[in-house]
Amino acid sequence: xxxxxxxxxxxxxxxxEAETASHRLMLRSGLIYQVAAGVYAYxxxxxxxxxxxxxxxxxxxxxxxxxxxxxxxLQPRELWEQTGRADSMGEVxxxxxxxxxRPMVLAPTHEEVVTSIVRANVQSYRDLPVxxxxxxxxxxxxxxxxxxxxxxxxxxxxxxxxxxxxDDSLDDSYQAMAQAYRSIYRRCSLPVLMAEAxxxxxxxxxxxxxxxxxPTGEDTVITCRGxxxxxxxxxxxxxxxxxxxxxxxPLETVDTPGVKTIAALADFLGVATSQTLKAVFYAADEEVVxxxxxxxxxxxxxxxxxxxxxxxxxxxxxxxxKEAGLVAGSASPIGITQVRRVADPSITQGSNFVVGANQPDxxxxxANYPRDFEVDILTDIALAQPGxxxxxxxxxxxxxxxxxxxxxxxxxxxxxxxxxxxxxxxEGQQHPITMGCYGIGVGRLLAAAxxxxxxxxxxxxxxxxxxxxxxxxxxxxxxxxxxxxxDKLYRELxxxxxxxxxxxxxxxxxxxxxxxxxxxxxxxxxxxxxRNLRNNAAEMKGRTEEEATMVSLxxxxxxxxxxxxxx
RNA sequence: CGGGGUGUAGCGCAGUGGCUAGCGCGCUUCGUUCGGGACGAAGAGGUCGGAGGUUCGAAUCCUCUCACCCCGACCA
Numbered sequence: 001x002x003x004x005x006x007x008x009x010x011x012x013x014x015x016x017e018a019e020t021a022s023h024r025l026m027l028r029s030g031l032i033y034q035v036a037a038g039v040y041a042y043x044x045x046x047x048x049x050x051x052x053x054x055x056x057x058x059x060x061x062x063x064x065x066x067x068x069x070x071x072x073x074l075q076p077r078e079l080w081e082q083t084g085r086a087d088s089m090g091e092v093x094x095x096x097x098x099x100x101x102r103p104m105v106l107a108p109t110h111e112e113v114v115t116s117i118v119r120a121n122v123q124s125y126r127d128l129p130v131x132x133x134x135x136x137x138x139x140x141x142x143x144x145x146x147x148x149x150x151x152x153x154x155x156x157x158x159x160x161x162x163x164x165x166x167d168d169s170l171d172d173s174y175q176a177m178a179q180a181y182r183s184i185y186r187r188c189s190l191p192v193l194m195a196e197a198x199x200x201x202x203x204x205x206x207x208x209x210x211x212x213x214x215p216t217g218e219d220t221v222i223t224c225r226g227x228x229x230x231x232x233x234x235x236x237x238x239x240x241x242x243x244x245x246x247x248x249x250p251l252e253t254v255d256t257p258g259v260k261t262i263a264a265l266a267d268f269l270g271v272a273t274s275q276t277l278k279a280v281f282y283a284a285d286e287e288v289v290x291x292x293x294x295x296x297x298x299x300x301x302x303x304x305x306x307x308x309x310x311x312x313x314x315x316x317x318x319x320x321x322k323e324a325g326l327v328a329g330s331a332s333p334i335g336i337t338q339v340r341r342v343a344d345p346s347i348t349q350g351s352n353f354v355v356g357a358n359q360p361d362x363x364x365x366x367a368n369y370p371r372d373f374e375v376d377i378l379t380d381i382a383l384a385q386p387g388x389x390x391x392x393x394x395x396x397x398x399x400x401x402x403x404x405x406x407x408x409x410x411x412x413x414x415x416x417x418x419x420x421x422x423x424x425x426x427e428g429q430q431h432p433i434t435m436g437c438y439g440i441g442v443g444r445l446l447a448a449a450x451x452x453x454x455x456x457x458x459x460x461x462x463x464x465x466x467x468x469x470x471x472x473x474x475x476x477x478x479x480x481x482x483x484x485x486x487d488k489l490y491r492e493l494x495x496x497x498x499x500x501x502x503x504x505x506x507x508x509x510x511x512x513x514x515x516x517x518x519x520x521x522x523x524x525x526x527x528x529x530x531r532n533l534r535n536n537a538a539e540m541k542g543r544t545e546e547e548a549t550m551v552s553l554x555x556x557x558x559x560x561x562x563x564x565x566x567x
Numbered sequence: 568c569g570g571g572g573u574g575u576a577g578c579g580c581a582g583u584g585g586c587u588a589g590c591g592c593g594c595u596u597c598g599u600u601c602g603g604g605a606c607g608a609a610g611a612g613g614u615c616g617g618a619g620g621u622u623c624g625a626a627u628c629c630u631c632u633c634a635c636c637c638c639g640a641c642c643a
Contacts, residue, residue, distance in 0.1 A: 012592065012604070013579055017636050037635065092642070109643075143568080143641050151642085199643080207643085218642090314640075407643070439643085476601055511603035518603090529602065539602095 001044075001468065002490075003503045008033075008043045010516050020216040022451040023148030025459050029520050038145025038153035045520070046446065048467035050156070053442055053449075054135050056187050056464065057158045064180040066131040066160055071113045073137055077103035079112045083418045088311060094139045106139035111415050111437060114161045118433065119421035125165045128423060128433065129173055133160035135442065147216065149447040150403060160438040163416075165423065170410055170434045174206065177438045181210055181406050184440065188449050189462035192405060195221050196231035198302050199409055206410040207235075211402030212448045221402045222384050226395025231384075233399065234302035237391040238384030240294070243274055243350025249366040254354075257361045260329035262295045265363065269354060272296070276354040277347055277367065279331040281321050284310040288324040288339045290331070292375065293382055294346035294353075300383040307342060307379045330356035330363060333373040341375040344382045405448045411435040459521030460543050463567040468501040470560060471522040473513050475529035477506040486528040489538065489556060496557040498564070518543070523567055524560060542567070 008030030018024035026032045031046035042050055058068065077095060080086040086093065086105075094106035107113070114132055122128065138157045145151050162173035178194070185192045192210045199207035209232055211221055222236035223229070231237070259268050266273045276295030281288060282304065289308065293299055305313040321328050324339050332355035333341045347353070347369050355367040367373070386399040413432035416422070421433045446465070453460045463469060470493060474486035486504070493500040501522060503513050510529075517525050527539040527548070538556050541548035542563065551559045 009577090009593085011578065016579080017573090019637075034635090089643090090641095111643095140642085144637095144639090146637085197643095409643070437643085478601085509601065509603085509605055511605085514603050516604090527602080531602070 001501050003501065004505055006030075006044065006501075008045065010519055018148065020147045020150065020451065021454055022150070022447040025450055025454055025519070026148055026447065029459060032149065036153075038142060038151065040149060040152060040443075042443070045467040049446055049461070049465050050442055052465045052467075053188065053445055054156075054158070057135065057184055057440060057442070060180040060183045060187075061131075061133050061158070061160060063183075064131070064176045066133045066180075068134060069117075069132055070134050070136060071107075071110050071117070073107050073139065075105055075107050075113060077105045079116065080105055083112055083415060085112070092140050092142065094141050108138055108140040109157075109437075109439070110134070110136070110159055111161065111411070111435075112419065115415045115419045115421050115435070118161075118163050119416075119419060122163065122421070122423055122433065125423055125425050129162060129164040129169050131160055131162045131173060131177075133158060133438075147447070149443040151218070152443065155444065156442040158440040158442060162436040162438070163421075164434045164436070165425065165431070166434060170436055174408065174410055174436050177408055177436070178208065181408065181438070181440070185210065185405070187464050188445060189464075190405065190445070190449055190452055193221055193223065193230050193400075193402060195402075196235050197407065198232065198235045198306070205412070208408050209404050210406035210408075211404050212452055213400045213402050214448075214451050215401050216451070217401035217403040219402050219404055221400050222386075223398050223400060224390035224393065224395050225398065226390055227393040229390050229392050229397075233384060234300065236384035236397075237380065238382070238388030238397055239391055239394070240297060240346055240349070240382065240388050241274065243294075246351050248368045248371060249352050251367060251372055252365050253357060254363050254365055255361060256330070256363045259361070259363070265354060266295065269363075269365075271354060274350065275352075277332060279326075279333070279356055281316040281324070281326060281328070281331075282313055283316045283320055284308045284313050286312075288316050288320050288326075290326065290333060290336055290339050290341045291381065292333055292341065292343040292347055294344065294349065297344065297346055298383040298385070299344075300381055303379075303381045304342065307377055307381060327356065327358050327360055330360055331358055332356040332364065332367065333375055334358065334364065334367060335373070340377070341373075342377040342379070342381060343369070343375040344380060345378060346382055348378075403444070403448050403451065405445050406438075406440045408438040409436060411437055454521070455544075457515070458519035461521045461523060463523045463564060466522050467520075468499040468522050469564055470498055470500040470524045470526055471517045471520065472500050472502045472526045472528070473517055474502070474504055475510050475513065475527060477504060479530050482528060482530055482533055485533055485553065489526070489528060489553065492557055493560065496561065498557065498560055524563055526556065526560070 010030050011028045014024050015027045018027055033041040033043055096104050098104050135158045139154055142153055145153055164170040190212055192212055195209045197207040197209040220233035222231050222233050259265050262273050262276055262278050274296040278293050278295045280291045280299050351368050352366040355364050357364050388397050390397055413434055415435055416432040422430045423433055424430055450459050472490055477483045490502045523543055525541045532539050537550045537552050539548040540551045
């Protein structure tokens with residue numbers, strides 16, 4: 001490709017709206033163009049890179065036994081009503097009517113359709129297992145798109161679905177997919193973490209996310225250096241420091257004028273925060289719920305949501321709290337019966353806690369569970385935090401931010417039951433097919449690769465996903481001899497099967513060209529110039545190398561090939 | 568949805584009631600340059616996001632509205 005013919009231009013300045021490296025660099029290097037919030041065009045360079053990523057994914061999916069197919073993005077809303085997701089997905093689901101007034105959706109994912117396909121084509125255990133996948137555009141009307149291709153409303157996703165007779169078979173498919181994912185990330189130079197993840201309201205038992213650690217990530221990952229335990233903070237368990245149990249003292253009232261927060265309370269009374277209990281009020285599907293954790297811990301809202309089996313969970317408003325007869329700032333479960341109470345087992349780790357007295361400016365000392373109060377649900381709802389101990393090996397946990405670049409789920413039979421996808425076993429008994437699903441955001445994978453592989457000068461493309469392998473720079477192309485030599489080299493490289501981007505702009509200064517080459521980040525740079533030509537040579541430099549080496553013009557193709565093979 | 572911002576040339580920005588709306592980059596033409604973002608000269612390029620209003624006069628003031636960005640909420 002000749003740069004003079006490439007439509008897209010690089011930007012001299014950083015786009016001010018781009019906060020993350022991948023967003024900034026993808027805009028600056030002319031990879032993407034924004035059309036609307038969370039809607040991007042992939043420009044020619046990005047599209048070449050994305051096609052390479054897709055092909056890597058295809059090779060690994062096929063090797064793991066997947067069959068590629070293509071399902072429609074446009075689907076009847078009725079199908080989504082059968083699984084209940086027309087409601088549960090809410091406004092994320094792009095909805096419209098066709099010309100006859102039939103409700104339609106743009107699919108955010110494809111469980112419904114793929115299950116319908118399998119229902120029509122699989123009747124016997126002999127037909128199982130199968131893994132189907134596609135690479136296709138998804139539509140999700142996200143509340144807040146952000147960070148370039150990291151969170152968008154239209155994106156290409158590889159989604160795979162496994163259909164198995166039983167859980168053992170599902171385990172096999174799940175492991176095969178997990179292994180394929182690891183290979184995909186390795187080939188894209190992405191050192192990912194595989195983390196235990198929450199499977200969501202409809203999910204089955206197991207779920208793992210693949211995350212790239214980066215400070216700009218949207219997720220928090222809890223990791224253990226000791227045993228390798230890795231989990232999304234939404235899911236992670238931690239062992240918090242135990243409080244010594246003491247003999248229970250009598251409950252007594254203490255005046256705490258103006259004290260509203262745990263920190264202020266602990267400070268005011270001169271006790272550790274872990275010696276207090278924290279009250280938090282939520283609205284679970286509009287029902288006010290009283291939540292209690294030990295004062296030094298935070299509520300994990302995902303765990304709480306799962307324990308309540310609700311669709312919607314948010315903090316209760318001040319009005320709702322007041323209406324429920326609760327005293328914000330001085331609340332405790334003692335004497336509370338009008339709302340459901342949920343507590344974390346941490347309230348049993350210790351004794352003689354300071355808690356609210358359910359009257360303004362007043363607390364109790366020496367509250368003990370269950371002597372002084374009961375709860376309706378006692379279950380793990382604490383957020384694991386760095387410093388807590390690993391539940392497996394006891395090593396202090398660490399936290400890191402990450403971008404999710406893949407997610408795999410064991411779905412179980414919820415979709416096959418909702419849509420009637422059944423098979424007959426050897427005894428002629430009918431069973432719902434057990435399912436798993438496996439997703440990779442292709443564009444997000446590219447963004448993650450850029451996020452992971454860049455320096456202060458620009459992108460450092462991993463060779464397997466670089467749009468071109470070689471960036472050929474011609475300096476002083478108004479010098480006819482140089483232009484002839486550079487053009488000749490360009491043709492030779494392509495004739496040797498080496499994908500080459502040729503900066504053939506005749507009127508640009510050397511600095512502009514070299515900076516653009518660094519910004520675009522192709523693995524290998526070749527420079528043809530009057531100076532080099534006097535030695536009948538070109539200059540060769542890897543993107544990450546400091547010094548260039550001189551290569552005789554006759555040897556360039558061979559040298560390039562050996563460089564790329566070792567890259 | 569809550570909070571904070573921004574919309575003026577392809578890009579980045581200045582311009583708080585008064586002449587023909589500017590600056591830098593980029594773009595076109597000519598010339599000089601030529602190894603890390605050159606120089607000179609001459610040019611092209613604008614319904615100032617949109618609608619309504621106030622005014623002799625609006626990019627500028629008012630009302631409404633749309634879009635986009637950032638933080639949060641949300642988020643298979």
